[in-house]
Amino acid sequence: MxxxxxxxxxxxxxxxxxxxxxxxxxxxxxxxxxxxxxxxxxxxxxxxxxxxxxxxxxxxxxxxxxxxxxxxxxxxxxxxxxxxxxxxxxxxxxxxxxxxxxxxxxxxxxxxxxxxxxxxxxxxxxxxxxxxxxxxxxxxxxxxxxxxxxxxxxxxxxxxxxxxxxxxxxxxxxxxxxxHLFDNRYGTGQSVMDSIMRATNRLVSGKNFVVCGYGWCGKGLAMRANGLGANVIVTEIDPTKALEAKMDGFRVMSGNEAFMIADFICSVTGNLNVIDKHHFKNMKDGVIVSNAGHFNVEINIDSLKKMSTKRKKIRNDIEEYSIGKKKIYLLSDGRLVNLSAAEGxxxxxxxxxxxxxxxxxxxxxxxxxxxxxxxxxxxxxxxxxxxxxxxxxMGVEIDKLTSEQDAYLNSWESGT
Ligand SMILES: NC(=O)c1ccc[n+]([C@@H]2O[C@H](COP(=O)([O-])OP(=O)(O)OC[C@H]3O[C@@H](n4cnc5c(N)ncnc54)[C@H](O)[C@@H]3O)[C@@H](O)[C@H]2O)c1
CATH class of the missing domain: 3.40.50.1480 (Adenosylhomocysteinase-like)
Incomplete structure (x- = not known):
């Protein structure tokens, strides 16, 4: 049943x-x-x-x-x-x-x-x-x-x-x-932006938008946040991915630096405590924090709860945490924001x-x-x-290998 x-x-x-x-x-x-x-x-x-x-x-x-x-x-x-x-x-x-x-x-x-x-x-x-x-x-x-x-x-x-x-x-x-080339990249890119905008109704343009993780999902998210006019900053632990983000035109920083100036932060790494206790201490007042990675472990919510003096539900999918006079806004309890605050x-x-x-x-x-x-x-x-x-x-036709091309691609003997 x-x-x-x-x-x-x-x-x-x-x-x-x-x-x-x-x-x-x-x-x-x-x-x-x-x-x-x-x-x-x-x-x-x-x-x-x-x-x-x-x-x-x-x-x-x-x-x-x-x-x-x-x-x-x-x-x-x-x-x-x-x-x-x-x-x-x-x-x-x-x-x-x-x-x-x-x-x-x-x-x-x-x-x-x-x-x-x-x-x-x-x-x-x-x-x-x-x-x-x-x-x-x-x-x-x-x-x-x-x-x-x-x-x-x-x-x-x-x-x-x-x-x-x-x-x-x-x-x-x-x-x-x-x-993964489509779902993780274009799917996550579009639906995460959709969910953050639906949940907050805040303008993204001109804001510092930090993407944690430049894997397939992170690339899509950075691309779409950029398309909406955000100043995208990427954090990474993999030097090659960090370099890729840099050459794609984004700013790349450590979490410590990036979170201090962030208006929006979204983690999409599949890793633990990427946004951690020491980061919350240095964040700006009003920062909007969310996660699009599979589990709700990317943001150290337990420490956020312990640090905050007050918690308040602001509207669906937004919880306000007060740390002294500073407010941090957590979306969807740190769970996959695009599936919780939008439709995936x-x-x-x-x-x-x-x-x-x-x-x-x-x-x-x-x-x-x-x-x-x-x-x-x-x-x-x-x-x-x-x-x-x-x-x-989609009505798209592509070319087929000719037998000559096929033979060429399978041969080690032909050179210049
Ligand atoms: N929200 C969705 O709808 C959706 C869709 C597909 C996948 N996912 C999930 O999103 C997560 C990422 O998936 P992916 O396909 O992009 O994986 P990926 O392996 O391609 O990328 C993850 C990236 O995060 C980086 N990373 C790891 N630890 C980090 C840290 N501490 N700080 C910064 N960067 C760090 C890695 O170096 C890597 O580049 C997974 O949990 C996956 O299951 C979510």
Whole structure:
């Protein structure tokens, strides 16, 4: 039995899910092919993903492909309650997700979603896989493989694999080119700016906007903040990424320097305490602090709480912390701001991420016997297929290698 906020929200959820689907042409093509072929017939899938309109379209595709599907949220604040209602009521997909649930409820929902007895797991951040491996090992017997959506999840899985504790093969969907080059970069770039502006209604132009981390997400965020007229400052720990940010035209500083002059700070590193106690002491009055990395560990919120003399909710997604006369504004409790204060990435980028998820599920069903208990990249043929369908949907034609060019590229003998 699903656990959702209100099943009567299903009609609103349906309209929004259909709206998203219009901008997901790759998934549409995969859905129509899989609905005919039923490659996931007899497969049970437990999915731990942000419960958004785009995720709904993925889960519906998996169901149409013959799978039995259950789902839970991969973040306590990212659930769209109307979408959860639609999945549960209109599609009979067992859904365990309520926006704003506490930590205990969040983990209970993960455990609930496992009751389906999964053959495949689909995770975003590796919480579901961790629960299976730590406390619910009985489910391992039936699991043939899984997929992982995000950078942080892939890092955790690689650590499991290196420590020889991973018990089934998992495909790192995040590592597909058609995922991270678009979702992490353009998706995060647009949706994080959207969320900060929705939450605060503050002007970005002319402000000092600090981006912590210049990885795929950070590059997108810096690009979009710059496009809105902000003075972008990047902080990094990797010298090459820092150099890249510098040559892309941004100011690069240490956190100590940057946070002192910041009007906005957003972390997107996947790392711990990037914005820490000693930083809060030196921040300007009125600074707006947020996080777009997967977990709410990038900002040391515990120390902010301890340092502050007063806390006040200002409006949805904004909490004011007073340190003496200074005010620091934290967005969305330091959780993924774009999924909490806005709606996550636009459908058009999730189209490619979730097309990879659907194709990788089929690939895993067909090939799991050949795979070891390890983390695998998305096969390049599937990655290319997603790019090709996307280009076709945009009406873009590209050139093909001639046989002469193909031979040249494969030859070591020809020189000048
Ligand atoms: N908000 C979203 O919708 C969304 C989407 C995709 C990924 N993510 C998450 O965002 C995070 C980053 O993902 P990515 O794909 O950009 O990863 P990435 O590995 O490409 O980039 C992370 C960057 O952060 C830097 N970094 C690490 N520690 C740092 C520190 N202390 N200070 C400054 N920089 C530091 C690294 O050097 C690296 O360049 C992950 O947690 C990922 O799961 C969020």
């Amino acid at each position: 699903s656990e959702i906020k209100d099943s009567k929200l299903n009609k609103q959820g349906r309209d929004r899910v259909e709206w998203a689907y219009r901008d997901m042409p790759v998934l549409q093509e995969i859905n129509s092919s899989m609905s005919r072929r039923k490659p996931l017939k007899g497969i049970n899938i437990a999915a731990c993903l942000h419960v958004t309109t785009e995720t709904a379209n993925l889960l519906i595709t998996l169901k149409n492909a013959g799978a039995k599907v259950s789902c839970c949220a991969s973040n306590p604040l990212s659930t769209q309650d109307d979408v959860a209602a639609h999945l549960s009521k209109d599609y009979g997909i067992e859904t365990y997700a309520i926006k704003g649930i506490n930590n205990k409820g969040y983990y209970k929902h993960i455990i609930d979603s496992l009751k389906i007895g999964p053959n495949l797991t689909m995770d975003d951040g590796c919480d579901l896989v961790t629960v299976v491996h730590k406390s619910h090992k009985k489910y391992l017997a039936n699991i043939i493989g899984g997929t992982e959506e995000t950078t942080t999840g892939v890092i955790r899985l690689k650590s499991m694999s290196n420590n020889n504790v991973l018990k089934y093969p998992i495909i790192a969907v995040n590592n597909a080119f058609t995922k 990435h636009p459908s058009s980028v999730m189209d490619m991420s979730f097309a990879n998820q659907a194709l990788c599920s089929e690939h895993m069903v067909k090939n799991h016997k050949k795979l070891h208990n390890d983390v695998y990249d998305v096969p390049i043929e599937l990655d290319n297929k997603v790019a090709q369908i996307k280009l076709k949907s």
